[in-house]
Amino acid sequence: MRLLREAAVIAGKDLRIEARSRVTTNQVLPFGGLVIVLFAMALDADRPTLTRVAPGLFWVTILLAASLAAARSAAVEIENGAADGLRMSSLDGASIFLGKAAAVAVQLVGLELVLGVAVVALYDVEVRSSPVMIVGALCATVGLAAAGTLFAALASGLRARETVLPLLLLPVLAPVLLGGTRAWEAGFEGTPSDGWPWVQLLALFGLVYGSLGVLAYGSLLEES
Amino acid sequence: MLAGVDLDVVEGEIVLLSGPNGAGKTSLLRLLSGLLALTSGEANVLGHDLAVDRRSVRTQLALLGHDTFCYDDLSVVDNLRFAARAVGRSKHAAVEAADRAVERVGLARQAHLEHRRLSAGQKRRLSLGTALVRDARLLLLDEPHAGLDPEGRDVLDALVRDAASDGRTVVFSSHELDRARGLAGREVRIVAGEAHGGRFPTAAAASPTTSTSGSGSVSSAADEPVAGVSAARAGVDTEMAPGDAHEVSP
16 A cells, blocks of 8 residues: 555656656657658558558557657656655655656556547548457556666666667567557457457566566666 | 764764865765765664665655755645655645745745746755755755855754754755854864764763764764764775875765
8 A cells, every 4th residue: 555655656746747847748749640640651652551550650659659758757867866865765666666657657548549549540540349459558558668667767877878778678668569569450450359369468568567667676776 | 985984973963074075075974864885884874774774764864965856847845745755744744844844945935936947046945945844853964055145044054053953963064164163063074085073072971873983974972873884985986095085076
């Protein structure tokens, strides 16, 4: 209970920072929208191909956006020595991890909603089985937020953290790209049974990185 | 960089750390706060052995460092509320503590201004406010007068005196020696990572509250030790000769 209460304090703080700075809504969301539109323009002449690769393009965009959101989440702790303030707090490392990952997840859900609508509108796809897509997206979001928060903390002690984080994070997120793409393909094609095994992969990924974050984040905070 | 500090601090005492830039004042304060790890020796602060457990001591003290530990996009009150909640205060208690601190440090008019929009002096006051909401037994203040206007310095001095009269212990560093000496009960000069005059005069007859020796120690004369360090080394270059310490930024 204490773990969740402390995590809520951290998540509330990070979401309040986002509400004031509007980095996700004013920078990350337009970036994602631009990527979706650019893909649509590049493949517009080959509409069947665009429709076929729509799930993959969507999840590539979400992965890039997740990298930006995780980097921002870590960056606010570097400004003004705020990480030292966290070290001086009574908050447990696991609580801090869960709170920061939860805040990133909330922002990603918002991005997925807006960009998902954009994909359906621009890429000529039809949602035939929404449950597998929704559950798949939620599991993918947990994994993205957990791995993103963990690797952003890992990179935050490095001088070139802005460029190192995507290099570290994006290969690790390959299972999310694969699982999310397959789950959404199944949703668009109306064959949900093909998608559920991939949702299980996404859930496992989220569980593994969520557990790693809970166990390791305190130590990473001490060393950063 | 600490290369041989012996220091006792009695509970309720106000101790000034003076010395040239790079002498080790900031390192000593960060060591006592539990943020800087001992590389050798012993340290006890507020009853916690820093060689074994640095986390526990951190929640019981407040450190005013060179950074504000605040978030640029949060307002003054939001930063104060978060600082209070981060040490376990309830939501209601955090709101009350933040409101009191805002008045105490003279930032009532800027209460809803984001940290990024504050002047350097106002940021310093906010930083002091975050230390206040922690309700700590030990206050560690690293050059607290720096960046404050005359009114802010008076506020700071009053807060330090109030804290000491409440039985809290204050250890602070300063380069404004005239003002600082008027505030402190005792001055400890840190030179090249070593402390001069660090032992409390009656420490031999009293139980230390906080003590350090070797590379940094603090002790006080309460019934139970609050903190202490013995033969401790801390800093990046542990093999550096004491005479070289002043050339390294802490």
